Amino acid sequence: MLVLHHLGKSQSERIVWLLEELGLPYELVHHTRDATTMLSPPALQALHPLGAAPVIVDDGLMLAESGAIVQYLLGRYGGDSRLAPAPDHPDFAPYLYWFHFANGNLQAHMGRNMMLKRLDLPADDPVLVSARGRLDRALRLMDDRLAASPFLAGQALTAADIMTVFTLTTMRYFYPLDLAPYPAIRAYLQRIGGLDGYRRAMAKGDPGMPLLLD
Amino acid sequence: MLVLHHLGKSQSERIVWLLEELGLPYELVHHTRDATTMLSPPALQALHPLGAAPVIVDDGLMLAESGAIVQYLLGRYGGDSRLAPAPDHPDFAPYLYWFHFANGNLQAHMGRNMMLKRLDLPADDPVLVSARGRLDRALRLMDDRLAASPFLAGQALTAADIMTVFTLTTMRYFYPLDLAPYPAIRAYLQRIGGLDGYRRAMAKGDPGMPLLLD
Numbered sequence: 001m002l003v004l005h006h007l008g009k010s011q012s013e014r015i016v017w018l019l020e021e022l023g024l025p026y027e028l029v030h031h032t033r034d035a036t037t038m039l040s041p042p043a044l045q046a047l048h049p050l051g052a053a054p055v056i057v058d059d060g061l062m063l064a065e066s067g068a069i070v071q072y073l074l075g076r077y078g079g080d081s082r083l084a085p086a087p088d089h090p091d092f093a094p095y096l097y098w099f100h101f102a103n104g105n106l107q108a109h110m111g112r113n114m115m116l117k118r119l120d121l122p123a124d125d126p127v128l129v130s131a132r133g134r135l136d137r138a139l140r141l142m143d144d145r146l147a148a149s150p151f152l153a154g155q156a157l158t159a160a161d162i163m164t165v166f167t168l169t170t171m172r173y174f175y176p177l178d179l180a181p182y183p184a185i186r187a188y189l190q191r192i193g194g195l196d197g198y199r200r201a202m203a204k205g206d207p208g209m210p211l212l213l214d
Numbered sequence: 215m216l217v218l219h220h221l222g223k224s225q226s227e228r229i230v231w232l233l234e235e236l237g238l239p240y241e242l243v244h245h246t247r248d249a250t251t252m253l254s255p256p257a258l259q260a261l262h263p264l265g266a267a268p269v270i271v272d273d274g275l276m277l278a279e280s281g282a283i284v285q286y287l288l289g290r291y292g293g294d295s296r297l298a299p300a301p302d303h304p305d306f307a308p309y310l311y312w313f314h315f316a317n318g319n320l321q322a323h324m325g326r327n328m329m330l331k332r333l334d335l336p337a338d339d340p341v342l343v344s345a346r347g348r349l350d351r352a353l354r355l356m357d358d359r360l361a362a363s364p365f366l367a368g369q370a371l372t373a374a375d376i377m378t379v380f381t382l383t384t385m386r387y388f389y390p391l392d393l394a395p396y397p398a399i400r401a402y403l404q405r406i407g408g409l410d411g412y413r414r415a416m417a418k419g420d421p422g423m424p425l426l427l428d
Contacts, residue, residue: 049355050319063307067314075301075310087289093277096289100281103318105264112326118341119333127332141263 002026005047005055007040008206009173011166012054014066017201018162024077028204067103070159083159091154098152102163109135110167114175139182147184150191165192169212189213216240219261219269221254222420223247223387225380226268228280231415232376238291242418281317284373297373309367309374316377323349324381328389353396361398364405379406383426403427
């Protein structure tokens with residue numbers, strides 16, 4: 001059976017959610033961050049050289065990197081899943097754009113801002129101002145998209161949403177970001193929070209954790 | 215005809231290279247960074263809200279984000295390209311891993327270190343030490359892989375290499391990184407530099423620019 005190594009409060013919630021949407025059987029192995037450093041624990045460091053989560057083990061094959069795992073599971077077990085529009089589908093290009101935007105842009109800018117926060121720079125430091133500006137532009141682009149479309153790729157939930165939602169929700173435990181300037185993102189997160197697959201995944205992956213959907 | 219908007223000395227060289235490997239006809243539109251700020255010029259800002267490069271225009275459809283463009287071109291025009299191993303190919307999982315590692319890990323850590331360099335922090339600053347450590351671990355993982363395999367996915371060039379090489383070469387114009395500790399990466403870059411498709415792409419995209427293959 002497919003095994004998913006899940007680190008609590010981390011981007012591996014993406015894979016729990018995907019597996020719930022696909023309805024695949026899997027064994028969920030829970031890992032917890034070090035309470036002081038917030039780093040991943042020795043068990044994950046032993047599993048993968050970067051101590052990364054998520055990691056899946058499928059028929060003896062080990063795979064990390066959430067974008068890779070999503071494409072692997074969709075390619076191997078997704079069939080012609082609605083979660084990944086095919087090349088002849090009108091949502092193919094926007095699907096790919098937002099799928100890659102998740103790590104290539106949004107998560108990258110959140111990560112940089114989270115790192116800069118540790119340095120406690122003055123508010124007018126040009127590096128900080130630039131990093132905040134880039135994050136704001138990424139969020140505004142997403143807000144414009146979600147004002148016009150219920151999900152990122154179009155009318156239906158896809159793996160682009162599954163890649164994106166963590167950065168807008170659980171990651172705010174580490175970088176508190178006020179979403180008030182982005183009303184369409186907030187409305188989107190409310191829609192996501194109403195999805196059975198998402199709720200099941202979060203209850204299994206991080207039981208009891210309040211969801212930062214607002 | 216497919217149009218590629220290419221920003222000189224940028225990650226859009228990935229798409230020039232992919233198009234050369236696929237042998238697709240395309241129109242290459244050159245853009246140049248502002249000589250002082252190194253930011254993308256007004257023409258790119260007018261084309262896309264983030265001023266991003268690469269951007270392609272295909273039959274009226276505009277698409278940015280290099281990972282998305284690579285998957286789009288492979289999905290629409292790649293056929294059963296050797297550049298993207300299929301789900302039943304033994305290189306499928308490593309292909310996906312390194313494809314997503316490029317932006318999700320290596321490029322993210324290079325970008326953070328490049329940003330921190332602007333702050334001129336003391337060498338023992340813990341944020342700087344952590345950022346450098348993470349980049350080093352990413353490079354060591356890649357070095358181990360390339361000591362055992364001529365290309366990232368396996369025996370043959372794939373889009374995972376096309377996503378990765380920019381960060382190890384041209385990006386070092388902005389973040390000078392010594393590759394001496396990573397001999398397998400250096401040998402890999404020499405192999406890449408010998409490929410006709412790569413040489414054609416670099417000559418078209420950034421004519422006259424010395425290639426940082428060492």
